Amino acid sequence: MKNLLLPFMLLLVLLMSACSNQSTEQEKEAPKKAEKTADTITYESENGPIEVPADPERVIMLSGYTGDVIHLGVNIVGVDVWSKNNPTFAEELKEVEEVSDESLEKIIELEPDLIIAGSTSKNIDKLSEIAPTVTYTWGKVDYLTQHLEIGKVLNKEKEAQEWIDDYKVRAEAAGEEIRAKIGEEATVTVIEGYDKQLYVFGDNWARGTEILYQSMKLKMPEKVKEMALAEGYYTLSAEVLPEYAGDYIVFSKYADADSSFQETETYKNIPAVKNNRVFEMDGNGASFTDPVTLEKQLAFFKEHFLNN
CATH class of the missing domain: 3.40.50.1980 (Nitrogenase molybdenum iron protein domain)
Incomplete structure (x- = not known):
């Protein structure tokens, strides 16, 4: 009996050790998985905190900040008429639908995961039911701070700040050159x-x-x-x-x-x-x-x- 029990006990120890190692590996991986699967962030908007996608993929623009989103490389599925008719954005918005704060059915069909609008836009409550809706008051902050805010809501604050820092250096250098001339x-x-x-x-x-x-x-x-x-x-x-x-x-x-x-x-x-x-x-x-x-x-x- 003792001869049979010994191999059994040895096998049990090996199994428990393997389970312990697997558990340890899972614990090590847990933070990484949590980080990857976190699908929202909290953005401190001018109207208070709001949960928005950590990686927005279908953004509706109902304001004058379309170029900020384009520059940060985030996909836009619907834009206001002024952005749509802006020749500067012609190539980037070629296939993008024109929408307004009143075309709610059309916006629903586009299945946005984030809506960015102006504080004076209509139907904010109804838009918020379709997707997280962040509004901005035009001119409340300066143009560079505004780009940084767009970067924050898109979870691309670092990229926005890097462009701001680089742009300021280049624009000031151009000014020195122009004034010298x-x-x-x-x-x-x-x-x-x-x-x-x-x-x-x-x-x-x-x-x-x-x-x-x-x-x-x-x-x-x-x-x-x-x-x-x-x-x-x-x-x-x-x-x-x-x-x-x-x-x-x-x-x-x-x-x-x-x-x-x-x-x-x-x-x-x-x-x-x-x-x-x-x-x-x-x-x-x-x-x-x-x-x-x-x-x-x-x-x-x-x-x-x-x-x-």
Whole structure:
């Protein structure tokens, strides 16, 4: 009997040892598996904490932050009309559906796992029932902080911060180069003609103003500073444009807008016009301040200021 019991006991010890080793290996792997299977993160939105996908794959954009999401490489399945018609995003959004905050059935069909909207969007409660919905108030934070916030909600904060740091260095370096060429005291005016109105802009109203005035530290004419800096923009008539015109003019121009003022003697006699220092850029898409747009505008300014 003892001879039979000995092999049995030995086998039992071996089995218990194997189970113990397997259990230890499983415990070692447990944190890794938990890390991989964690499918949500908590994002601190302006309306409080909200659970969002850790790796969103089907995002609906109902705001002006589409370029931020594109730049971070996250898949978009639906966008607002302004983003859809933005030529800067034409290639990336070619197959993406156009939606609005009222096309709820269409949004449901697209099966989003995250919706990003503006704080003034309609049907926020109903959208929240379809997928986690994060809203932002336009202009509540500066354009670079906004990109970082988009990075956080997409769980790509590191990538967003890396781009911000790199962009700031490159934009400031471009500004130094441009100022060295045109002079430290040279002034720049940003204008736009839209819907039969003429506008001049301050330093934080897109159209490249953040790059020109904030990053590049180019100077703004005193009249522009007086009338447009506080509100961000100012509506004026073509007759008084010479009072606001700097040594250089950046013209955000729409092909279908009334630009007949450019044929007047008042306009033609502006020094920047006479000296061929008016740089026309496409108004379509110029009102965005995301990385895709900023990179495009940065290249535009370097080309025109340095090669003029």
